[in-house]
Amino acid sequence: MFTLGPIAASAYYSFTDFNIFQPPTWVGLENYTALFGDDRFRTALWNTAYLTVLGVPLGLLLGLLTAMALNFPVRGQPIYRAVLYLPAIVPVVTATYVWRWLLNAQYGMINRLLELLHLPQPDWIGDPAWTKPAVLLISFWGIGTTTIIYLAALKEVPAHLYEAAEVDGANAWQRFRHVTWPLITPVTLFQLIVGIINSLQVFTQPYLLAQQRLNQASGGPENSLLTYSLYLFQNAFVHLKMGYAAAMAWILFLITVVLTALVLATSKRWVHYGSR
């Protein structure tokens, strides 16, 4: 009940000009049409698309690979698992600041490592081309949740299927492709959807990476960190364009629903539900 009221109110505000101090005035579809001509809105869409299109699949891949490593039949598994999962519980403020320091162009450890490997050392936080990869690095560090979910799924795969496949002469890739992968597609579908929803809403990491002294809610160098949520936040709470921001929120909801529906529609082709 605490949710339905605000949902209705938010829908109403999105058709109004509203700055919280004066009562909202009806403007019809103006907020929505204005968004189409807004360059910063387009930048925000692009940045969010970048983070989602690259970040979600790579994150799933990394989660799966680390889960497969954790599934090796060796001793000490709980210790490895704990180390991999710990970053996921680090407060996001801490994680972002630690990475800002690690990625410091001059004194940071990452560029030092790249130097030792004779690789180029980008200005992660200052160069608009590298700020988004920096956000991705932070989120990949906290991939532990995905790893644990995949690990649980891998442990569910019956051992006799692997034995049968190996006896039939299947190599490691074939065993993965025809035994493991079909059985973990339902988990992948779930994680893909959750990943997309979360990625569309990403706020804190770009907000804190772009943070300058005494400058709130900056979009980073050339607005390269201006994600959808960050721009929405700027509009609502810095510029007090609350009606405009409410319209943005509803478009975000629409995008979420459409993408989820698309993923679900294609899922019939690649997700296998066992007869279990």
Add this chain to the structure above:
Amino acid sequence: MVGLDTPVTPARARAVRSYRRGPRRGSSLVYHLVLVAICAAFALPFVIMLTTALKTPDQIFSTPPRLLPTAPTLENFDIAVESMPLGRYLVNTVFLVVANVTGTLLSCPLVAYSLTKIPWRGRNPLLFVVLSTMMLPPQVTMIPVYKLWNDLGAVGTFWPLVVPPFLGTAFFIFLLRQFFAGVPDELVEAARIDGASEFRIYAQIVLPLARPALATVAIFQFMWTWTDFMLPLLYLQDPDKYTLSIGLYAFFGQHGVDWGPLMAACLMFTLPAIAIFMVAQKYFVSGISVTGLK
């Protein structure tokens, strides 16, 4: 695929025996090496956080950067504690954590119970509403809720951060509903026939059975509140009311690249979360695998 009617040839039997003997010699070492390499990459930021916190400024800004401090010092911790009221932030954060965990534990199991075990009209539509609010971006309700608190004159107080968990959280209701669905209906029916009130059934039969699920919910709420950034950023304006997240954020805003004290503060902020994880690891893992929550 191999079926029961697959003939057992000698080659097949050999293959089965060799498989059953387990991983080949030497591969176990490779496994460990891969795992150690992965773990080293994931642990590096922790190591840097710790070593930076123990370095003096000229060691922090040395080129090329060195991993270990030459003369470890606790100076940064002193500076961090002196330049921001960490104690104050800690008290505020702990207060919010306690309030939120209490709120969640009071509201969510009650709603989940009524959605699972009490037959009433409108139950399924309500469940649908709860589930669909999980899809809705929080940004949609953020603005009207902010206006509501603003109208009540409560922006800048703890109220906007304390009240919502008492009204239930869709994710937790869903998690507990999944758990309660597994509690046999006969148990509840039997108690009802014996004349127990609904509340008594809930408090004395269902809740005790749900203890592991409640622990999972409590721990997730703890972590959410402990690490939350956006809500405190929206609602807390008075430095006296800052949480650790916002306190660190404000510190960075004022001091910028003072990495030593910043890393020291980050470390102090992170340790309690790690401690909770160490103590309650199994609830984290079970909670994740039930719901895929973060």
